[in-house]
Amino acid sequence: MSIDPQRTPNTLPILEFKSSSTLFVPILILYSNDLHNVEQSLYEKINQAPDFFRNSPLVFDVQELNKRAQDLDITVLASLLRRIGLFPIGIRGGSEQQNKQAEELFIAIDAIRSSDSSSVPAETPKPAVIIPDASPTSAAVKPTAIPLPAAIPTTIISHPIRSGQRIYAKGDLIILSQVSAGAEIMAEGNIHVYNTLRGRALAGVQGNKDARIFCFDLQAELISIAGDYKTSEDLDKSLRKKPVQIYLQDRALIIKDIA
């Protein structure tokens, strides 16, 4: 889950959360070694979704810091995380020294590879991959324009998503069956649920503010677009059993009847 990167005045994010496909733990990506700022940002994030983060295990990633030769004391970081109620269980992209520190704290080293974060979990049916007009590029023809990004396939699921299940789609996510309370569906693109949505739905999880959620019957526990969210308490019951769309306008979530 990615709640949009917090921005400092110079627009550099201090940290960011991503999800992992192999382990259902959030990954904390650190962009700043100023632990005071880190703590501040973490508090802000956690206050946005306290249930999600309470006692959550977590893997932290210090790769970006090390790229920029910003050192960070893992022991200090770990105690900071624990103090605010998170359980660091893994480190990623650490230096030799940092990994050694982690080991002493029983924190697993590189338990999740970078390529694992935000890929489609194994239990999700493979989306039908549409190959966009694959004309073989011969060596003689040099591409002149910037190549278009490959189309990200849409994930289509026709079975119910039950309590305790989590789905992550890199592109759009279409669900033809119901999403139960206690289930969580996430997509980097749009989410369509052609049935009752009772669980949590998070669209644009990598920060795409244009992502939308469409559903037939909104009874969700939480809806979120690019990190802005509403919980069931804030949902207008009068929209129940009506097809709605949810989108972001000036950082506010708009829920609209589309009938």
Place this chain on the structure above:
Amino acid sequence: MARIIVVTSGKGGVGKTTTSAAIAMGLAKKGHKTAVIDFDVGLRNLDLIMGCERRVVYDFINVINGEASLNQALIRDKNCNLLYILPASQTRDKDALSQEGVGRVLEELSKDFEYIVCDSPAGIEKGANLALYYADDAFIVTNPEISSVRDSDRMLGILSSKSRRAEVNEDPIKEYLLVTRYDSSRVKSGEMLSLEDIQEILSLELLGIIPESKSVLTASNQGTPVILDEKSEAGQAYADVVARYLGEKKPHRFIDGKKGFLRKFFGGRS
């Protein structure tokens, strides 16, 4: 090849063991050679409801560990000679069960039986996961209350992702919903969820409704599955469930509590 049925729920005390005993007996009474296995290691229970607790010599774990043969451990039912019980151990814990061991025992049973009923323990841990792992069919036992329905939903998710059929990409486990301990007066007063509510939340077809009935306790005290009490509503309801499972068309009854009453409901005839 036997058909393997798991009776599961997530939540405890909803009527899994009562159901396992009843449907195993029902299938055997209909002429199908059936074995019923107690997966609730450490909390032996099924043998009491089947009334064979004093004949237990070896158990499921002994067979898994090779300390006894299947024939030594299987207990033939006192009321029906096509029904056999494989009891759980009271002295071991769930760690004694292994996926490989369970698989071996089920495979051996499959050669000789038509149906194998697995009575799952509560929870979503090892014992419950092993009970459902090899299943072909699942009976989801739910009481008309939200916590039970939620747990059933959770169980349905596990059935569709952590079973052998899911892992090897075969057809999914067939799921059947059984609402037990259904008390029509408490449903009417709003204390309990209605059948519509349950079905809407789970979006599963209803195989049967077992009413709350004193005869269940009486039957388990006597050590005879309630399905043998043909006068009781719970017994009749379980008989209907077995018949429907085997493909017979039977309207649902015991929905609004009046005796001998049939009502048009979910395709039923009035």
